[in-house]
Amino acid sequence: MSIGIVGLGYVGLPLAMEFAEVGIDVIGVDIDAGKVAGLRRGHSHIEDVPDARLQGVLERCSFSTRFVDLHDAEAILICVPTPLNANREPELGPLLGSARALGGVIRSGQIIVLESTTFPGTTRDYLVPLLEESGLRAGVDFALAFSPERVDPGRTDYTIATTPKIVGGLTPRCTELAAEVYGRVCSTVVPVGSPETAEMAKLLENIFRSVNIALVNELAMLADRMNVDIWEVIDAASTKPFGFMRFEPGPGMGGHCLPVDPFYLTWRAREFDFATEFIELAGKVNKQMPYFCVEKIEQALNDVSKSVRGSRVVVLGVSYKPGVGDIRESPALKIIELLQARGAEVVYHDPYVAELPSMGLVNSDLDAAMVAADLAVIVTAHPGVDHEQIVRSAPIAVDLRGVTRGLQEPTVRQLGRAR
Incomplete structure (x- = not known):
């Protein structure tokens, strides 16, 4: 099997390492050609991923700027930035651009999961229409879920593997399929009833702090x-x-x-x-x-x-x-x-x-x-x-x-x- 990851930054690259280290092939896609070239050479741009760790799994990883390379992946995890614009409003450009690109390459039977932090309703109201431009139906022809990243850079006591992973799918079957994907690298998976619940849970965690x-x-x-x-x-x-x-x-x-x-x-x-x-x-x-x-x-x-x-x-x-x-x-x-x-x-x-x-x-x-x-x-x-x-x-x-x-x-x- 293989896992596709869109966005190879602080969230995506460590996640790629986790899957590769348990023997799963990873296809990493990023629009930054320089970043991709460095990764192909075994050079990491992320502090939490030393070069030696990347080089140790390089044979299981391929890095590309082309979304079409994700067509054969069993699951695709979206880990792109979701910053604020100058008016302190959500800047969904990278997320929507990725969804449009995926709408042109996904196939029936794939599992699509959004990890980027965003507001409740993003997965259902924004991703579904863009991904369904493929002619496939979300929740029927492909599974769709939201699973918030919980990366804390520099932390070693709680990692991707040991931090419970929240998963909320568009349907119960979507939740089940996405949970199976994360169960390969996460010791605990926490299923919830909807993408909106998972999206808001992530915001609650950070708003609490x-x-x-x-x-x-x-x-x-x-x-x-x-x-x-x-x-x-x-x-x-x-x-x-x-x-x-x-x-x-x-x-x-x-x-x-x-x-x-x-x-x-x-x-x-x-x-x-x-x-x-x-x-x-x-x-x-x-x-x-x-x-x-x-x-x-x-x-x-x-x-x-x-x-x-x-x-x-x-x-x-x-x-x-x-x-x-x-x-x-x-x-x-x-x-x-x-x-x-x-x-x-x-x-x-x-x-x-x-x-x-x-x-x-x-x-x-x-x-x-x-x-x-x-x-x-x-x-x-x-x-x-x-x-x-x-x-x-x-x-x-x-x-x-x-x-x-x-x-x-x-x-x-x-x-x-x-x-």
């Missing part, structure tokens, strides 16, 4: 003003063995899911004359965090009689989370933008990100970055970086992640603490 992060971020801003240590508050509340889940404040949300996915549901809700005020408020709070963090930096410099303009500010960590080089929606980018707009000389150190071309910056050696630094700010706390030593050596430091809260250094300012 977004709302709770917004809550603790708002409390951190309040605690800062009230001169209450938010970290001690969180530690104390976390001792409750029931009814509380720990979330920690930070400079904002980043990555391919949390800053984007909630807005898919808010957009869809408007079609039903429903305002998702709670969700939108959480997004507003989280988007304001970089501005608050820059204010903390300004206050810290002001405490030593310096202005932001002309000060050398060292940003430690620019990816959106520790241990990865993914800068999508990273709050560090907004913080750097705001600092540069205020006249600061910004340098950064991030062992996972070589350059930020749009900002005219390249990664600096840590020692070189700290030379003549006026302030160091910890935005993303990467493993292997001695943050405590950095704040001890910096004239003044701002810790936005709470990784140095055990120190009693008078030069350290922390998010959620007035000092």
Whole structure:
């Protein structure tokens, strides 16, 4: 048998590896010819897929830019990006383009599964008409389902194989067939009654995190003003063995899911004359965090009689989370933008990100970055970086992640603490 995968990014390529490693042939399709050429040579563009892992299954993988190569696959999994446009509305272009292309090549008996995060109704209302341009009927001639990706880049304790896989088909038989496909690589498959249930379950997962992060971020801003240590508050509340889940404040949300996915549901809700005020408020709070963090930096410099303009500010960590080089929606980018707009000389150190071309910056050696630094700010706390030593050596430091809260250094300012 063979599995076709459309979109070979952070979701599609790791999924391809899982199937290939259990002995299933994989046909990977992506419109990026450069990406495809690199994969054919055994070069991975995804951090979670080392070259050695790709090369170990290369004989079972073929990579192409042609959708027609998917015609003979038993199942086709769609893993294309679903970003937001400039107006914070769903950008379904890559998804709809893939569906149109598949409508010209699919055959009877295939199983089509959408993994891309989207709003409830996408599979039924958008994919069905486009795929049925093939002359085949969804749920009759081919199976159609939605199964949300649950990839967390850089994570090793929960993987594609060990994270339960939700599957919702257009019909019960569609669900059954799609579940059989994922059962070959996933230890647990969770069938649900419809694609809409699966689509909304994915959004609930990410909205839950977004709302709770917004809550603790708002409390951190309040605690800062009230001169209450938010970290001690969180530690104390976390001792409750029931009814509380720990979330920690930070400079904002980043990555391919949390800053984007909630807005898919808010957009869809408007079609039903429903305002998702709670969700939108959480997004507003989280988007304001970089501005608050820059204010903390300004206050810290002001405490030593310096202005932001002309000060050398060292940003430690620019990816959106520790241990990865993914800068999508990273709050560090907004913080750097705001600092540069205020006249600061910004340098950064991030062992996972070589350059930020749009900002005219390249990664600096840590020692070189700290030379003549006026302030160091910890935005993303990467493993292997001695943050405590950095704040001890910096004239003044701002810790936005709470990784140095055990120190009693008078030069350290922390998010959620007035000092």
